[in-house]
Amino acid sequence: MSAATLDPWMAARMGLAAPLTRAAVDAWGLARLNQTIVHARAASPFYRARRDFPDSPLARIEELARLPFTTAADLLADDPPLLALSQSAVARVVTLETSGTSGPPKRLHFTPDDLESTVDFFDHGMALFTRPGDRAAIAFPGRHPGGVAAGLAIALRRLGAVPVAAPSPLDPVALAGWLRETRPDVVAGPPVPLLAAARVAANDGGAPIRARAVLLSSDHVADSLACGLEATWGAEVFRHWGMTETGYGGAVDCAFHCGCHLREDELLVEIVDPDTGAPAPAGAVGEVVVSTLRRRGAPLLRYRTGDLARLIEAPCPCGSALRRLVGFAGRVGAGALLPGGDTLTLPRLDEALFALEAVSDFVAVLDRGAPATLTLSIAAPAPVRVAATLAAVRARLAEDPIVGAALRAGALRVEAAFADAVALSSPAKRRLTIREATPCAQRC
Known part of the structure; x- marks a missing residue:
């Protein structure tokens, strides 16, 4: 391989031989998907009540379209409940006031295994551009146990880096001052607040902020925004896609910046026409739909995320066999x-x-x-x-x-x-x- 990739770690997670091949990943994903369907139909009151599931296992990934969708409205109603384990098996419940949508809150349940899997993904994703001994500034809001900032701090310590979490909340002026004091090698945070801090620092006459790498997540990242941070901080910008419904981690950029490599040991992703729900043509922009492959507490089958993107099947220049999400185009119906x-x-x-x-x-x-x-x-x-x-x-x-x-x-x-x-x-x-x-x- 020509660059660091997630593939060796992913192969170990899947129990597959390295180097990964597309055929091996697809076969593993289909087997895990069928196991998840069996578990969800047996243990989740929500999926057990569905009458529109096929009785036989899926023979090909393409047959995924036979399954009905799960929607944000289903999570909101939670009637019958989605939870497939007892409440005592739940380590964290997340209540979402919004997740790119509006309306009543959704409640999502995570087991200890779910949280550990996310930290493991953060560990190996950050390792693509973080070195032992790096000072890593975490600018995501909130540091509650099991949250993004806390999980990222654990992952960075496993890498031998030194995580430094920003006091929350910080306005751009305070964030710029905190970054100057922290003097990070790596910064992780939401795109617009970091850009605002960068532009404050570029105009206030103070010392410049510098970083080797920046990870942007939690909102859309315009190319112009990424270029602005690269020019101002001299940093290489990496993107991450994910949401609470995916267990936070979803897909992460590599050094070739040709799309975000999917967390395929946990998620099976498809792209559908947002109007009809039919599979989108290969390489077309459509709605991202995810099915979880390991989650026991609250499995999701064909969950419509509302995010718009393209799915790339071809190998990345980095050598990875993992599929990539590119061309993020905002939210369904938001234009x-x-x-x-x-x-x-x-x-x-x-x-x-x-x-x-x-x-x-x-x-x-x-x-x-x-x-x-x-x-x-x-x-x-x-x-x-x-x-x-x-x-x-x-x-x-x-x-x-x-x-x-x-x-x-x-x-x-x-x-x-x-x-x-x-x-x-x-x-x-x-x-x-x-x-x-x-x-x-x-x-x-």
Whole structure:
């Protein structure tokens, strides 16, 4: 192999010979999937009550489409319960107010084995770019036992690195100061808060922040944002995809940055058409659907994550046989259809606006109408909170193929103003707010 990969560890986890082959991984995944179906149907009241499951085992991975979906609504209702073990076997219960969605909270149950498996994944994923003795700054919020920050700290100690967790919460100014004091070799955290801290530090006249590597997770990572951090900190940026439903860990970038390698010893991933639920064509963007392969407490079968991405089957230049997720395109249904048929999404706005060195964060609201109005509240460090920055925002949007076309056609107008802050992001995932025109506005 030409670079460090997860494959040797993954082969050991699966009990397969190294080097891994695609055929061996697929055969192992199919066998584990059939075992999970049997367990879920026998032990989970939710899956036992389903009447739309096939009676016979799946003979091929492609037959996965025979199984019904599990949805966020099913997790919300929890009636009948999803839990497949007694409450005494549960080590941690996570209540999600949001997970890229809105509505009542979901409750997810994790056993000690689930938590240990995640720490093991963090250990080997971070080892792709972390060295023994490194100071590793953890900028994820919350340090409760069993959470992301706590699990990451355990994994880093196993690597021989020194984890340093940020006090929580920190605004961008405080986060920039903490990173200067910590002087990390590696940083792990959410993308926009780290970018905001980087841009504060680049404009406050203080000492520059430097890091060798940065892991970004918990929200969409625009290429322009990653490039901004690389340029400002001199760091190599790695991406991670995951969510609480996947046991936090899901897929991680390698040194070739050709997509995030899936945690295939735990997750079987497919891509479906978000409208029809049918399997998406190979290489097409669609909704990410996951089935858990080891989870005993709360197994998930064909869980619709709501995330949009592409699945790559071909081997990575790093030599890994693991499949990769690429082309992350935001959330299902989170875009706004503009006159002319094109869709405006938050990832598209991220790509355009984070390319501007003055923009540290923004909030976007689209009011439908004739024309539609895109209102932007721009966060920027004080020294660059000037008229030229707002002019650059408008110019950058005019260059975007979709936004620019709508502006030139008179179907969209942009209103931009500064926020009295350097960052606007909330603990929940960022979103494009879409407001329908009122009847009065439509008449007028």
